Amino acid sequence: MPTLFDPIRLGALELPNRILMAPLTRGRGTREHVPTPIMAEYYAQRAGAGLIITEATGISQEGLGWPYAPGxxxxxxxxxxxxxxxxxxDKGGRIALQLWHMGYLVHPSFLGGEKPVSSSVRTAPAEAHTYDGKKPYGEARAxxxxxxxxxxxDYENAAKNAVAAGFDGVQIHSANGYLLDEFLRDGANTRTDRYGGSIENRVRLVTKVAQTVAGVVGADRTGIRFSPNGPIQGVDDSDPHAVFGLAAEMMARVGLAYIELREPGPDGTFGKATVPPVAPTIKKAFGGPVILNCDYDGAKAEAAIESGEADAIAFGRPFIANPDLPERLAKHASLNKDVMATWYSQGPEGYVDYPALDAAKAA
Structure with missing residues (x-):
């Protein structure tokens, strides 16, 4: 069996290792959602990843409700x-853009007071991050x-722009309670038209999005992210094995390069599983590379690859504080600890100032 450090092919992309950088919102853009120069330094520092998947990036103003996130x-x-x-x-890396529509998790303040859109009329739980601090979510319209x-x-335009910017591929964000997830899962989707009700209907929108994006970028340069095995941001499903099994089958028909899954365990750091992992069902239905993500360390990641449970592992928080994460994992070196207070702050602190292994040793 392969190891975490062996090459892998994801569609058109040849990756030197199976350590992917998961998408991580960091809030270093402008208020107009334009990327800033410091982001070049941040991502270049992490070019040793087999593939960088960028922070979630809005496909439209309607779909973007996070302060200082890029579009x-x-x-x-x-x-x-x-x-x-x-x-x-220039650092020899590969980078894919994650395409994001936040659905009912967009606060009306990002939309000039207009209602956000969702699969159905509903209001997200908890509070939204806004430019004026945390505020209760507003009711979304269907x-x-x-x-x-x-x-x-909008997805087609965003995909064309990703190609124009030079990205090696894209990932469709269909996880974490955002718009496409709101259509997929019956805990959020109460529609009675062709996009609601049956599993086939609920999978219809994400299939159309995948076809649209793949038609621009190429299916062999398009991946997708799901989060199937527990409630997140008010979105859940009564039969995730059935709905995500069919979704995986449809992604295979479109010809996508890979599926990435955010699946926490029963004691997950952010979100807890309420059903056993859906990954085996998805892996069987999809037939192509499946990438797992959520609370992995080096040992767990190596075991998942060697057992065939996963084809690659996407690391999130470890990449925040360890720009040279693949090297550290290969050498079984200690990891820097990330500082939560600077996850979404502006400026270089907690963003581009974490030391690489050689610098840490020299210090």
Whole structure:
């Protein structure tokens, strides 16, 4: 069996190892959601990953409700992403852009007071991060069926912009309670039209999105992320094995390069599993590479690869504080500890100032 440090092919991409950088929102863009130069340094520092999957990036203003998060819907954003991609490529890395629509988790303050959209009329639990601090979410309206073509056009435009910016591929964000997840799971989707009710109907939108994006970028450069085995941000499903099994089958029909899964254990750090892992069901239905993510350390990751449970592992928080994570894992070296207070702050502190292994030894 392969190891964590062996090469892997994901569609058109040849990766030198199976250690992926998971998408991590860091809030270093502008208020207009334009990437900033410091992001080039941050991502280039982490170019040793087999593949970097960027922080979630909005496909439209309608779909983006996180302070200082980047977008990919206009030319200014495209131009600002270009030097970031180049910086990663100059270090020999590969980078894919994650395409994001936050659905009912967009606060109305990002939309000029208008309601966000979701699969159904509902309000997210807890509070939203806004430019004015945390605020209760507003009620979302149901996306009308006649608006679906416009949504697909937004995904198409974002995919074209990702190609123009030079990305090696894209990942569709269909996890964590955001828009596509809200359509997939019956705990959020109470529609009675062609996009609600049966499992086949609930999988329809994500399939159309995958077809649209793959039609622009190429299916062999397109992946997708799901979070199937527990409630997250108010979204859950009564039969995740059935709905995500069919979703995986449809992604295989589209020809996607890989599926990445965020699956916490029963004692997960952020979210807890309420059903056994759905990954085996998805892996069987998809038939292609499956990447696992959530609370992995080096030993657990190596065991998952060697057992065939996963084809690669995506690491999130360990990459925040360890820009040279693959080297540290290969050498079984200690890891820097990340500082939660700087996860979403602006500026270089807690972003580009974590030392690499050689620098840490010298100090």
């Amino acid at each position: 990919i819907w206009n030319q200014a954003q495209v131009e600002a992403w270009k030097p970031i991609v180049k910086a990663v490529h 996306l009308r069926e006649d608006e679906i073509p416009r949504l697909l056009s």
